[in-house]
Amino acid sequence: MTTREITSPEELTELLGVPTQRARDKERTVLHQRDREWLAASPFCLVATADADGGCDVSPKGDPAGFTLVLDETTIAIPERPGNRRADGYRNILANPHVGLIFLIPGRTDTLRINGRARLVADAPYFADMEVKGHRPVLAVEVSIEQIFYHCAKAFFRSELWKPETWRPDALPTRARLVKEVEAPTENLADLERHYGPDYARKLYV
Secondary structure, three states: OOOOOOOOHHHHHHHHOOOOHHHHHOOEOOOOHHHHHHHHHOOEEEEEEEOOOOOEEEEEEEOOOOOOEEEEOOEEEEEEOOOOOOOHHHHHHHHOOEEEEEEEOOOOOOEEEEEEEEEEEOOOHHHHHHOEOOEOOOEEEEEEEEEEEEEOOHHHHHHOOOOHHHOOHHHOOOHHHHHHHHHOOOOOHHHHHHHOOHHHHHOOOO
16 A cells, blocks of 8 residues: 655645535634633643744643733733743744644633734733732743634544543653653652652742
8 A cells, every 4th residue: 555645735625625614714813702711711722833944843831720811802921931941932933923822621622722923022011910829920922813713622522631531641651750761861760750759849930
């Protein structure tokens, strides 16, 4: 059996079919009140970026529900907290401002998708509204919305993502052991276990 590559939009349409009228028309450019409510309930999003050459990155962002701030009907802001300082996605934004966002609500099988243009902000009056446990964000990603719509639930149904009976967190070694085996073989496992132990969760904002 030979590999058949799809190389044109026409081939893709022939294979997948034509979207329904509702699927075609669901895109919007302005936040609806329900979108604001979704953002207020969402504690987690994925931020997709690409550099000037097309190199891609997807970064998870999470905080208490409502961490994404609505600045106006076409602009949102996502806070950045202390992390590993690689800043892959942020370097991409400096080279190419286009971003894709997916906002999740635990237990919900649909998602909210926002695409737009981003900029990095080191400080702004609204940073005070993004404080968590007394800590202001390191920076914020402001996104000017170009496209917004809700995505269907089929991927979550197929994956059974929210069904605890399907969860297998012990299918792989602990985070510390993965670091030891894959990322830093010369580091001491006991030190890594302490680093990723109970104190790790207590240092989320410092």
